[in-house]
Each structure stands twice: as structure tokens, then as C-alpha cells.
Amino acid sequence: MSGNSLYLDGVSVVFDGFQALNNLSLVVEPGELRAIIGPNGAGKTTMMDVITGKTRPTKGTVRFGESDLTRMDEASIAMLGIGRKFQKPTVFDALTVFENLELALKAPRGPIPCLRWRLNGEARTAIERTLAEIGLTERARDRAGLLSHGQRQWLEIGMLLMQDPQLLLVDEPVAGMTDHETELTATLLRGIAGARSVVVVEHDLEFVRALGHRVTVLHEGSVLSEGSIDHVQNDQRVIEVYLGR
Amino acid sequence: MTRRLVLLACVVLLALIPILNLLPDASPFHVSDFIVSICGKWICYAILALALDLAWGYAGILSLGHGAFFALGGYAIGMHLMRLIGPRGVYGHPILPDFMVFLGYTELPWYWLGFDWFIFAFAMALVVPGLLALVVGYLAFRSRITGVYLSIITQALTYALMLAFFRNDMGFGGNNGFTDFKELLGMPLNTPATRSVLFYASLVVLVLAYLMCAALTRTKFGRVLTAIRDAESRVRFLGYDVTQHKLFVFVLSAMLAGVAGALYVPQVGIINPGEFSPGNSIEAVVWVAFGGRGTLVGAILGAFSVNAIKTWLTSFAPDLWLIVLGCLFIAVPLLLPRGLIGLLRRGGGK
Amino acid sequence: MLRLLMLLFLLMAPQAHAQDAFSELLPGLTGGFAQQAETVERLGALGDPRALPLLRALGDTRLLRGPDGTVIVSPGQPPPGSDVIRINNRVRGALRGALGRLQLGSPDPEERLRAAEAILRNRSADDIPILEAALGRETDARIRDRLALALGGARLAAADPASKRIGILALGRSTSPEARALLLQERIATPDLATDIDTAIASIDQRLALRRAAETAFQGLSLGSVLMLAALGLAVTFGVMGIINMAHGEFVMLGAYTTFVVQELCRDIPWLSPWSLPLAVPAAFMVTALIGAAMERGLIRFLYGRPLETLLLTFGVGMVLQQVVRLTFGAQNREVISPPWMQGTLVLPGEITITQNRAWIILFALFVLLATLAAIRLTRFGLEMRAVVQNRRIAATMGIRTGRVDAMTFAFGSGIAGLAGVALSQIDNVSPNLGTGYIIDSFMVVVFGGVGSLMGTLIGAFSLGIFNKLLEPYAGVVLAKVAVLVAIMIFIQRRPKGLFALKGRAADQ
Amino acid sequence: QATPIKVGVLHSLSGTMAISETALRDTVLMMIEWQNARGGILGRRLEAVVVDPASNWPLFAEKARELLAVSKVDVTFGCWTSVSRKSVLPVFEELNGLLFYPVQYEGEEESKNIFYTGAAPNQQAIPAVEYLMSADGGGAKRIALLGTDYVYPRTTNRILRGYLNSKGIADADIIEEYTPFGHSDWQGIVSRVKTFASQGKKTAIVSTINGDANVPFYRELGNQGIKAEDIPCVAFSVGEEELAGIDTRPLVGHLAAWNYFMSVQSPANTEFLAMWRAYIKNPRRVTNDPMEATLTGFKMWAQAVAQAGTTAVDPVRIAMIGQKVNSPCGYTEEMHANHHLSKPVMIGEIQADGQFNIISKTPTAIPAENWSPFIPENANRRRP
Amino acid sequence: MLDVRAIDLSYGASRCLRGVSLSVEPGKVAAVLGRNGVGKSSLLRSIMGLERIGGGGISWEGADISTLAPSERARRGIGYVPQGREIFPFLTVQENLETALAAAPRGSKVPGEVFDLFPILRDFLRRRGGDLSGGQQQQLAIARALTARPRLLILDEPTEGIQPNVIKDIGKVIQYLARDRGFAVVLVEQYFEFARDLADTITVMVRGEVALAGKTDALDEAAVRKLLTV
């Protein structure tokens, strides 16, 4: 497995005096599936913002393989093979579900290639496969703006899959899904990992358990605890700030 | 489908106008010179509307300065037409246009060189607006200026150009601009035959522009534009370079506007800094909104209908036309949520 | 009848005072302009107190030539058969000097001040004794300054160099361009004194430079305050509510017309008419606010969430309003008179002169800004207004009556536009096009300052105003404006969301 | 029943120029009514065709074409700005129409299809400056030329500069300042003029400021205390209409040069005023120079049609030359072969009541020099 | 008591709710369950007045409210926590809470108990709502609804994105509000255990219709779970 690792080293982010990330260091190996949990406001989403170039860190280094992510813009980072699902689902309302996926599909991204792009059979099957996977086959021709909250979540996941990235950053994928769907999602992510790296943020511990990999607990912008789910669940500090008694 | 048919019918009807003009005056199907000349003018407006709709309706770039590109295209051709006057000017100077003789220029400013060739002037009608759009667009899109901020920047652009062109010291004839044109490509300008030629040229450009825009919006590029319009930052996270995409349409749209201006000037016989006035650009936006934003047919329809109503009302009710037209502008968004095109849709839809 | 009784006939038949020098001069007043001017000068030099009312009447076009060639002072309408004696600028100049001489002893300090100034302008060496006497009597410091200056001027006009030198020194202490002009004239006339004059001029120039800098700053502030007033209403309707209100300029225009109407209503009520402008302030606010509320309830509310259609609609409303006003009031300019306390200039220490109307407008603009800020930041209404704008549906589920809030917000913004109209009626045309000239600048200011930030509007307006005025002397009016526009465009590159941008996560979306 | 004679009216009724042009529309309508009350011309009634070119120059050309090609008008009265005239000129020449242009302008033009009934520069600007430099006018030695940046001020000022130089006034004693249309902030310029005036020589302002910009300009002049006896300002575009929007008390003594003032005492003017007030139903409405020029033009055209016995353009055009009208300005104006009128020049002082007091006028009407001798290039001009 | 009787709702041509009924008494919690897109949020929005219903009726405390504007419903004591947080992004936390005082008498303050429940908000009072993290925003949305002291509380997936110990607290609060304060509560939830533990009645929706409804104890859990997975 060639792949790139993700390094975060000593990353801090300060918003008008508020320390959202505090000297955070984290390594995600190629092919690893990493779950990240932590209290609300621990900095999980901010961490993803830093990796994807939405937020510039106040200090510290962020690297993906050889590339220094702090010097790149969002689009180039995405082109490196880092895809993201947002906590608040954002899809293109005016486009159909199918078109949303088509846009996400891995292909050259410049204006001219886009002008020349033709939907060939291969691409069509890929999209249709994903549609089936996210359960939106029936809604393929509907505008995405009409979807319910949960359906939008699924569409976001679908778009992430279409990008076929090396590193997937998934922010709260199962919020608003039924228990059954949660299980499906866990299976899906487990299947993806190995070939690609996956970082999942979730509050649903059942889901995290189902992923069955290493868990990192963030608190106040830095790592509080790291290990298997059982290890973490029995960590007094984690119980204190996160799980409750 | 219906929309396509309506469009085709309109094009055919338009194409007939200069032919009907040839019929004898007495014939019931005769249309007057006047109709030919204003329809020719409206076609140019329609091209401008189309250009604007491409940027605004599809990519969400609400330019309040598209009139500037239109006017620059017009000035480029205007300079050519001025050069063609030659020694027929009032002061009989072999090279300098009248206003320069008059303001005491001794030689042609360097930026006037080359405009004696039609090809060069026409190329400039494309290049100058395109280049300006490239520079302004690059700076703006790179720093992620969006929404009203972008609108105001473009408005400032056209306003600044207007003030600059009003200055007599700029070498573009100041407030009076260019008039008194004599000929174009060897044809004397003020004849019905030339008018018909210009009319057809404009119509062909309109049809081509429509086909190009329609094709463009149907590609994936078009869908990326729509996506940018709705959630620009999300598009970035998918790996698209938003700046490039926006720049591409913006420049294309500016060049289209430039062509429209280039076709317009020989038909109306005057170009002056008034064309840069922000009001004109806003009016173009109004055509698009009136016809229906985000549908190319709507933009064309809007340009034609607003101008037709305006032409009719300024003669029919010179005192009240502003009120009537104003009320129309009020009524359309209230009653037809998608603009005039909404009517067609409703009628032909399902 | 009453008028005839009141008519104060000052019949001055020449034969009655045949030997009198004063009476001998009188016929000269009915001659040609050159003769008039000469007569006036001689009357002034004569120092006869009877000349004072006569000359005043001449200046106010109340002096009549009776049917028999006599001269009559009339307080009102000229009686039939007599003509008003007309004068021209040359006579006016002479008149000012003569009146100055006659009024130097007046009990009214304002009159004495004017007299001192008048003498400076029409100086002659003959005035030295009366000026010295007046200076000796005078206690008021301001008038003493002026008298000293006038005396300096008079000495400069004297023949002997020693006296001239004293004059030069006196003038050199002033900050007045008139003094400088006198010195320059003198420099040409008597080259011997060039060095003295040059030092005096240099010293004046130093103070003048300071004064000019202060005046430029004032002009910038003034332009800024006008921009801000015009933009404030838009900062509410556009900045806060997000409605692209193309009719904003027309609301400003309506405010100006309300001022005109209030003035016309008050015209025939003498005790009220000086107060018509202050009365117009609430009236204009009410009128435009009501129209704004009607427009919001009747039209705009159907279009929330469709900003572009709102643009079309408000554009239409603007057209209608403009033409309705044109048809009702006519296309011509309407005359709005400035109350006396807004006319003329105010002289600050260092001879810095600022025009009164503009000084008032600066104060008024700041007052309107503070009131707006208070309304938005401190009141319940302000909170509900911002909530409704950010999320109309959810605001409703909080129990906020969104319709009412919308109407009130729009009315509020429109009302402020009306207030701007009151101010603009004092410096610009009251015509149907009044608003069109300001709409672009207003949008520019709001955007430059940062949409949604009133502080941004304030800072934006003032910095644009001052920047513009600083450039103007070098670049000329047009290029200065172009430069300001280009500067805005470049600035927005650096700060894509204006001076006072909304920051943070929410703003990225 | 004979077909009516159609009279086109091409004045902006909306937009920036409406302020000035609506009154001219009303004047033409009034004249048509007046003529019809006299039984029309050649036994035919007159009928107005009014259009609104909305202060938009290309629209002027479109409307001109519409008047000529669709409405088939016999004559058109219209335009105010030079650019609007330049915009319609090719249309009138192409379709061989007849346009009466009633506003003072910069000259340098002559078209067989246009009759210019306003003043050329030698009928307004030069006599005015002559007056300023005379002893009566204050003997000005320094001149500030303030204008709106368009052709009329540029040309007029060029001519004036040539004239002033010929009178021994050096370029150092002349400043020119140009502002955009509708300029409203005059603080800087007025105070610069004050500085310019403090250099020791008698200074005067020559204003070619156009339209809307005048009100703020005069307000600033008044507020900064510039008195006519110190720095007189003579204007070429400010008439009674413009003054109606200003409190003129602080401006008494400033000047304007025209070929007609409302305060002219002449029987023709008395008749004009009475007719106007009755027509407009407002005793306070004023008249001004372009209205007088419209009236004179209209009467001349009516006489020419009657003389030619037809409304056809070519015969009327020939009949026009040499027509004389006893104009409200108190003089007889005559149409010359250069399509311009001979006109008297009057200087008026602003009065407290917003009227002008005429303080100087030429003894006779002066013929127009539409090609100014002060512009050297006119020497190589192509003769039409 | 809230009584929803057989309401219909369509978005354009597509029907989203068909004859859905629901009732809650004061002191009781009614849970509405269902897969994505079955119309749960649409039902809540209809109760709140954000959608105009096509048929049926809604009454609250004996009065028919089906035609009232949302703000009037809020003034009658209905509090709403929308799905997807929907806080006011440019208002501070404090101001966000104060918006809910629109119907309260002048000078009312945000009740202190809100901060006891969500202590984090007290630290962030001056921070803009939009800057908060997802979970913090969700907490703010619930706190805001409570600030208005409603008598009927409508919660659309309130636990979404919230950390486990706070979820437990929210559960307790809902219980407290219903049992001790006599609130009526309508709860839409995907987190089955959470809903089951709180609810007195459960309504399961499938494709815009009520598929199963009844008292929590009386329902067959397996059947419910089955409806949620198919």
C-alpha cells in the first residue's frame, strides 16, 4: 500500500483569543481507520478545517505525505486526494442528486476538461452504484434541495465516495440516521479503510465500537487519550469530561 | 420543447423583418426603416442580456458593470469608424478626427494606432473587454470577493470608466464621444441596405451566442457554475479551482458583451460615455430579471420586451411611461415568480 | 392706504438746501454707474449722518427716482411714476466702502465689524485718522483685529515709505488672503519694499497653509457626513435587511420634497416660518417611513428570499416615485431656503472659515448615526430586527411577529433616507433627480464599510470624504473621484468583505 | 378637411435633462395652440407629436428616426445638449428632416437640416467677458473658467482663452476647472478660486457650469461669502429657471449673459409672458432664453411655411433664410444663410427676487459666428 | 392538550403527509419515529405553522390553531427546536436566547436554569452563535426554546451531534419538564433507546403515514425496529 500518511504536529488555532486547537499532534497512517471523539467544542471540526485548508493554523505543521497543507488552498488539497464530509450537510440544492454525484466524481477539474466532459458508461455505472449504496436511486432525478435532512447526510457521504480520495475526513456521518443505517455506515467505512485512510468524528459510541479501530479523544484542543474503544471508555478523564457516569 | 419552438419562431420572424422592409410602402406587410433599425438595436441588447445571464444566472456573478464591456466594444468599433471618416471631417484633417483637431492634438495618440483596420478594431472589441474582465475578475475572484461586494466593484468599474471617458483629455472625444460616422467596410452607413446587413450580422451573432451559451450550460462546466453559485466554498472542497471557472465565464461574458457593443455602435451611429453609466448596466440586469434569470431564452425575451415596451411608451405616453413601466417592473416579480419566461413555462409546461 | 401712510417720504428737493454739499451731491445718484460710484464715494467721505439711510436704501434697491427727478427712500413698493435706482457691482463696491466709513462709529458691534472689513477692501490713505480714532475707542478684540488690519491696509496706501512699512508689518500679522493680495499689489507698485513685503507674505503663507489644511479637513468631513447620511438608510434596508433597495435615492428625494412642502406650509405663518427646517425633520421621517412601511407590506414582503426580484421591484418603485413627483411638483428645481442660522460662514480661531450649513449637516449626520446605532444595538426592536433578518422562519417560531418587524425596519431605513433628504435640500437641488446622484455613492459606502456594520458606514463615509478632498487639489475633481473608486476596488481586494467585515465561521458560509 | 401639419417635439421629459427641457416642450405646445387659434398654417391645423428621449443620447437618435419615419412629422423642435443634437444630426440629414435647436451652444457646426436659434459663442461669451474687463464690470484682470466637462464649456473656454490672450491677459492669469455633470460638492473649487483671487489682481469667474450643478455651486458661493463686488461670476447657462431653485439674496450682483431675459421691457415680451402664464396656469412660472429661442424659431418656421406654401422640407428651408421675427427680446432677429440668427447680447445682474436686472445690452442684434475666428483650425475647414 | 387530526401536507405535487394524527397531553412525552424522509420534520413544522397543511386540523389547549401564524403559536406557549440547529449565526449567545423572550413581558430575563443545564453557554455568552461548534449550537437551540417557558415543547432530533453525557442530561430534563412541570413534549428522534426511555407514546411513520402508534409499554419493540430498518 503506497498511500500517504497525515501528520499534524504542534498545531494550534486561535480565534480572537480563544484557543480552539492547542498544540495538537496526530498521525494517521496510510490505510488506517481512526475514530475521533470528544466533547462538544473540543476542536474536532476545527481540526478537519485545518487539514482541508479552510482554517489556517496559528502555528504548527500539517503534512500529507510530502505536501505541506498549510500552504495550499482548498482545491489543491482536495486534488491531493483529501475528501471531506461536513458536519452540517452541504449539497448543491439546484442540482439533482445525480448531478451532485457527477460533480464529485473523480475527473480532471479544470474549466476546459469540464467543458469537454462526457458522461460515459463507466462513469454512469459508478454513479449508479453509489446511488444504490446511499439509498437514493429513486431520488436521482430530484433536486437535492428537496431532500430531507437525513437524505442530505447520505448524499454527502455519496459525494465523498465518488471523489475516491486517499484520505476521507468524515464529520458525524450517522447523526440523524436510524440504528440500522448506522450499522450500514460502519460496514461501509470499514470496507473503505485499508485501501484508504479514514478519519471519522462521531459521538455515537456504538458506532465507534462497530468501527473497531483506534480511537483518539480530543479535549480542549489537544489529545486527551488514545487507544482501543475499551481503553478509552474506561479512562477516568474521558468519563469525566465526555461520557458521564 | 415549446420554448425552443417559440425561439425558432422568433428568429424566423426577426429574419423576415429586413425582407419585409423591401416591400413597397403601400403593402400591408411593409415594415418601416424604423422597425429595422430598432430591432437591430434590440438584438444587440439581447446579446448583452445573454452575456449577463451567463455570468449572473448560471455562475451567480451579478455584474453591475456589464455596460462597461458593452461600451468598450462599442468604442473599439467607434474608433475604427472615426478613422474611416478620414479627411471628410469638418476640419478636413487627413488623419485626426475632428475633436482632436479641435482640442489641439498634433498627432494621433499611440492607442489609436491600428484602428484603421477593421480586423484589428473588431479584435479589440473582443480583446479589450476580455482583458479588462480578466484583470478585474482575477483580482476579485482570487480574493474571493462575492455577492454584493463583487456587484459594487463592477459598478465602481463602470462608473470610474464613465468619469474617465467624460474627460476630454482622455482622447476619446469626452462627453460627445464619437458621431458623424460615414462608412463601414466600404458601405455607407446611413442606408437601408447597410442597416439590413448589420441587422443580419447581429442576428447571426445572437443565434450563435445563444447556441454557444446553451451548449455551455449543458456541459459539466455549466453544472459546476451552478454549484459555485449555490455553495462556492463546497465546490472548492471537491477540488475545483473556483477562480478559474468564474474567470472563464466572466471573460467569455465580457467578450460577448463587447461584441454586442461593437454591433450596436454602427447601428445607432453614436457612442459616448453615457454608455458606461451605471444606470445602463442596471437596466441590463433589469431586462434579465424581467425575462427570467437563469434561462437564456428569458434573458433574450427580457431585453426585447422591456425595450419594446419602452420604445412604445416613450412615444405613446411620454409623460406617464416611467410610471407604467415601473408598475410593470413591480408586477412581474409579484405575479410571475420566474419572470416572463414563467408565463411560457406555465403555458407550455407539463 | 396704510402703506401710503407708512411710506416715509424723504423729499430732498435740491432748492431747499442749495448751499448744502450733501444735497448737491444727490443728483449724482441718479446718473450713470460711473457717476453713481463717484457720488457714493464722495458721500462717504463727507461723513454726513443723513447719508447713511440713503446709501443703505441704495444698496437694498429701495432708493427711487421720483417723477420730478428727486430722490426718495421707500420702505416698500415703489409709488407709481417713480423708478427704482439700479446699481451695478462697481457702485456696490463704492457703497460698501462709504457705508464702512459711516458705520465705523455705530453702536452695533456687528456693524462695526462689517465696517472695518469694508474699509480694508476699499482702503485709502484718507481713512487713517478715522481708523486710528476708531481703534482707540474700540474694546472688542475681534473688531480691534480687523481695524488694525484695515489701518495697515490704509497705511499701505499712504505715500510715505515709513507709514507703508508700519502697514506691511500690520498686514503681515494677519491670516487673511485679502491682506496677502494687498501686499502683492503693493509689491508691484513699490519694488523698493519688496524684501519687507516678502517676509510679511511668507509669514502670512505659513498661517494660511495651516488654515487651508484645516479647511480641507473640514471639507472632507463635510463630504463624508453627506455620504454617510445618504448611506445610513441604505445601511439599514440593504445592510441589515439585505434588500437591494434601488428606490433608496427616491426616498432621499421625497425627504427633500417634504422639506419643501413644510416650508411652503409655514411660509404664511410668520412665527413658524423660521422653524420650518427643524419641523421638516420629523415630518420627512414620518412621510418616508410611512411610504416605506406601505411599500414593504404591500410589495416587498412577498419577495423575501428572492433578492434579485426585489431589485427589479424596487427599481420599478423608484421609477414610479420619481415620475409621480415630477408630475406633481414639476421637473424644475424647487427652492428650499436656508434659515439664517445656516447661512454664511463661521470663523474659528486662526481665521479658519467653515460654512454654517455644512457644519450643521455634520452635526446632524452624527446625531442620526447615534440614534440609529442606539435603536439597533440597545432596543428590543433592534434585536428582533436582526433575528428576523438572519432567519425569518425561526424568528417567527420564537414568537417574533416578523411581519411587523419587517415593516418597521424598512420604515426605519426609509425614514433615515428621508432625513438625509432634509439635509441635502440645504446643499443640493431639490429636483426629482436628487436621489439618483447619491444612490451609487451610498451603495459604495455601505459596501466599503462592510455590509451590516453601521460603524463601517461611518468610517467608510468619512474616510472616502477626506481622501477625496485631499486628492482634489492635485488631481482635479474628476480624477480624484476616479482615484477614490479605484482605491475602493483595490481596498476590497484586501478585505473582500469591507472595512468592518463580519468575521467567523458563520460568515464563511 | 386638410390633413394636419405634424410638429415633432423631441425634448427629454425624464432623466437628468428633464429639469431644463420640459419647459421647452411646454413652449412648443403653447405655440402650436397659439398658431391653431389663428387658424393654423395654410389652412391646416397643427398637431404635436411628443416623444420622450429620456436624456439618453442614443435614444434621441431612435426617437428622431421614429418621428421622421413613422410619425412623418413636418418639422421637429428639440434637443438641449450638444451631444443629443450630434446624435440626431445624421438621422435628420439621412431622412431630410427639419430640426430647430433652441439652445446656446459652442458653434463649430452647420447642417442644412438644422436651424440654430440659440446663441453662438460670439453672441454670448465674448461680450460677457468684454463687460467683465470694462470699467463698469470691475476691470477684471484674472479669470477663473469653471465648467462642466463637456464640449460646450471646453469650446467656449478655448475661444475665450484665445480672446483673453489677444487682450493681453497671460495664461498664468487664467485657470480652468472642469467637473462632471451634476457635480454637487463645490467646497474645494470655490475655496481654490478664493485663493486664486487673492493674488492681487481683480478676479472674475466665468461659469459654463451646466444644469443641476448650478444650485449647489451658487449655494457654496453664497455660503463662502463670495460677493459680486469682489469676485463677480458671469454664467452662460444660468437662466431664470435655474435661479427658481435658489435663494438668490446672497447672490445679488452676479451676472449672466443671454440674448433674452424675462425682465426685458418690450411689447413682444409682455405678450409672451401673458401667453405663457395663461398657458401654464401658474403666475409664478418664469420664462428664459431657450424658451424665447423656441418661440422665435417657431414663428419663423410658420412664416416660412406660409411663404413657401408647403411644409415640404426643401422649400421651407430655402424660405427660412432671411425670415425676420420681432422677438420678445425687443429686437428683430433674422435668420441668416448660416442657419443661425442675429441676436442682441444682454448682461443681467441677479436680483434678490430671482430675476435679472439688465445692465448692459448691445445696440443691435449681432450676427452669429458659428465658426469662431479664435479657433485657428477653422481656417482649414471644409466649406459645406 | 395538543391534538393533530388527520393532517395532509403536500410540497407541490408530491404528498408528504397523509392523514397523520397525533395527540399529547400535558405531562406526557410523545415520540415520533421513522426512517429518513418519511415526514417527521414536516409533521413538526406543520404543528409549528411553518408549513400550511392541506387537510385535517391542529388544536392546542382546546383552540384550533391550524391557521395561526407561527409567531402566534409561539405566543400560545409552543416551543420549537428545529432540526439542524438553526440558531441566529450573527447574534451572540445571549442575544440568541433573548430572542425567545419576544412574547414575554418587558424586562424578563433568561431563566438561570437554562445555564445550569448547559453550563457551556454561560462561558460563551458573548460569542457569536455561528462560531460555536455543532454540538454547542444544538445545545443553544434547546436552551433557546426553553427560555420562552413553553407549555408544549417540540423537539426535532435534539440529540444530534451532542456529546453523550449531555445527552443524558437532556433526557433528564425532558423527563423533569414533562413529569414535574407538566409540559407536553413531542420528540422526533433517531436514537431509539433514548426515545423509548422517555416516551409515553410512540408513533412510527412510514412514507408520510402513521404505521404504528400506541403506548410505549404496549408496543412490540421488534415490530417498531423492523419499521425503522426496512
Ligand SMILES: Nc1ncnc2c1ncn2[C@@H]1O[C@H](COP(=O)(O)OP(=O)(O)OP(=O)(O)O)[C@@H](O)[C@H]1O
Ligand atoms: N471562527 C470561530 N470563532 C470563534 N470561536 C470558534 C470559531 N470556530 C470554532 N470556534 C470555537 O472552537 C471550539 C472548537 O470548535 P469545533 O467546531 O472544532 O468543535 P467540535 O469538536 O467539532 O465540536 P462538536 O462536537 O460540537 O461539533 C468551539 O468552542 C468553538 O466555539
Ligand SMILES: Nc1ncnc2c1ncn2[C@@H]1O[C@H](COP(=O)(O)OP(=O)(O)OP(=O)(O)O)[C@@H](O)[C@H]1O
Ligand atoms: N420544501 C420541500 N419541498 C419538497 N419536498 C420536500 C421539502 N421538504 C421535505 N421534502 C420531502 O418531504 C419528505 C419528508 O421530509 P422530512 O424532512 O419531513 O423528513 P424526515 O422524516 O424529517 O427525515 P429525516 O429523518 O431525514 O430528517 C422527504 O422526502 C423530502 O424530500
Ligand SMILES: [Mg+2]
Ligand atoms: Mg464538530
Ligand SMILES: [Mg+2]
Ligand atoms: Mg427531519
